[in-house]
Structure formats: structure tokens, C-alpha cells
Amino acid sequence: MKHFFTLAILLCGSFGALTAADSTPAPSNIPGADYPRIASDHSVTFRLRAPNAKQVKLEGGAGLVKEPTEMSRGEDGVWSVTTPPAVPGFHYYWFTVDGLRVNDLASYSYFGWARETSGIDIPEPGVDFYAAKDVPHGEVRAHWYHSKITGRWRRAHVYTPPHYDKNSRTRFPVLYLQHGSGENERGWIEQGRANFILDNLISAGRAKPMLVVVDTGYATYATTRPPASTNRASAPTAAFEEVMLKELIPTIDASYRTVADRRQRAMAGLSMGSMQTLNITLRHLDQFAWIGAMSGPPRQGFDVATAFDGVFRDATAFNKKVKLLYLSAGTAETRFHTNTAAIHEALERAGIKNVFYSSPGTDHEWQTWRRSLHDFAPRLFRE
Secondary structure, eight states: OOHHHHHHHHTOOOOOOOOOTTTEETTTOOTTTOEEEETTTTTTEEEEOTTTOOOOEEEEEETSSSSOOEEEETTTTTEEEEEEESSSEEEEEEEEEETTEOOOOTBBBBEEEEEEOOOEEHHHOOOOSSSSSSSSSEEEEEEEEEETTTTEEEEEEEEEETTTTTTTOOOOOOEEEOOOOOOOOOOOOHOHHHHHHHHHHHHHHHOOOEEEEEEEEEOSSSSSSOOSSSTTTOOOHHHHHHHHIIIIHHHHHHHOBBSSSSSGGGEEETTHHHHHHHHTTTOOTTTTTTEEEESOOOTOOOOOTTHHHTTTTTTHHHHHOSSSSEEETTTTTOOOOHHHHHHHHHHHHTTTTEEEEEEEEOSSSHHHHHHHHHHGGGGGGOO
């Protein structure tokens, strides 16, 4: 225990030294922290002061480090490592110190990997679609509601577009946007920067003003009962579907100036959220007309005729009802990309209209999903 507290104190001093002239502190550093530092070739130098440690490793997302990487100890007790050039965008990372996983106190933490985890945002040259710009900004509101289905209070983040409060008679379409496994309702706002993406698109006239609702994707029944359909969903998946349809949508429609109509309602999600999106929307087309699945989990043996209770069997009827079916994946998330492309092609052969966006060079990480949202949002609510 004494060793643990000594380490915790030393972590606080893990930044603040001279660095190479061509590197700059990461924008995700806490104020005043010099490390991590990003070089012009996108390699990143990490430092950690832990003089009593025997071994320190850097671990994180695939676009940053492919596998646990040994750090080197300096005479001053500071451990350091410089990565190979990394993929631009947001990456989770952490240190493993003598087998103990610790965050970097020099960086902000985000909810990922099912816990608070350090994150680094590596700017992409010439790309600013998710930057905070001098344009009218919407607001992100915390919307708390009590769920009778789960017996718990739940929090959704609701983005309202610029001038929402001034245009008191205007009603808006709604995009329900779901996070991935190990993350929560903070993800699309903090890691994904969805509010800035929408601000910039709306300001440029490229996207319709809309509300965006980001709810937690986890739900369990207040009392034990079987899932709605044992052949398609676990109890938590079924519980979230019920929360979405019976509680979340009604409370949003009652609390905000929405257009409570399927033609003005969209749902999209990433990874786990993409499967939740497809399971809910394709079985409830009376509720949704716009559908987006980003980095959907690999789905072997996809059969157009039988998938999702046969919703694709009648291509003419499907195309008439669904305004947009959008699929996306990063080229570096190989299995996801390969299977998503195969599903896209199978749907096309069956006459099902759909759009497939391929994010070049990105893995199963937030840069893929930032780009996907930037491409997806302008397509919404266009009749």
C-alpha cells in the first residue's frame, strides 16, 4: 500500500521537461502538461515518473500502439517511450506499472474500455470538421429520466441546435445516436465531438438543424423476466429496446420541440450501438426512416432473405419505407470492413438501396466514427 501511494504521488510529476523542437503537447493534455508530446510525423512521446517501478509498459488503441510497449527508465526515475507514427484522431491509452494499470494524470480521462481511461487526440493535418470554430453553437443538455423498465434513473445527453431557444415555434427532427461497448452516453460528445461536428455542418448549410440524443446503451430489467424474443436478443438487449421505444422516445418528444414522426426520426450507432440500431430500427420501421450502422460487429453468413426477420425480402417495400440505410467502417478494422462491404454488396444485389462509407486508414476507433457522422448527418431528413 505504501508503494501504491508513493507511485500515485510521483505520477503527478510526470510532465514538464525539455522536449524536441518539432513536437508539441497534445491538445488532450491537462493545462500545463508538456507530455504526451506529438511530433510532426505523428509519433508520440510519453513520460511517466515512477522511480520505484521495475517495469512500465504503454498500452492502448490499435491506431496508437499495436501491442504493449516497454518504456525505458532514465536515471531520474522517469520512464519514456516514443511510438511509431500514429494514426491521427482519438486513442485510449494507459500505463501498466509492475502489473498495475494506471492512467496518465497529465492527460484527460474518458469513459472507455469500461472504466475511466486516458485519451490522446492527435490532430489530422488539414482536417477541422470536428474542431470548435467561431460559428453558432448548439447546447448539450443532461436529460435525466426515471425508467420503470429498469427501475433506475437514466441520463441521456441531448444536443439542441444553434438558436433552439430563440426559434420557439420551430420543431426539429431527431437523431438517436448510440455508443459502443465499454463506453457510455459521454462518448459521442467527449470522444466523438458530435456537437462540434453538427455545429459546423449546420453553420455551413450542409446539415439540417436537428436534435441528437445520446443515451446509455445498457439496460437491465427491474425484475427478472425473459427477453422479448429468445431467438434474437439477450435480456439486456431486449431491455434497452423497450427503454428506447417506450420511455426514451416519448420523454424526448414530450420535453423538446421534436417532430414526432418516423420520417423525422433517425437512429445510428457504432459497434455495439450499430447492432442495437439495426435490431431496433429494422424491426420497428413504423418508428424510424433513417438508419446508420457504423463498424457493425462482424456478421458471418448474412442472408438477405432471412436477416432481421426477413425485412429485406421485399426490396420495393423496404426502399419505399426507409429513406436511408447507411453502413460504414474503417479500412484498418479489417474484419469489420470486410464484412460490412460484403453486406453492402449483398443488399445491393437484392435491390436494397444503401450507402457504404469507407474511412481510409482508420481502425475500430473514434476517427472512423467522427468521419462517419460527418458523412452521415448531411444525408439525414432530405426528402
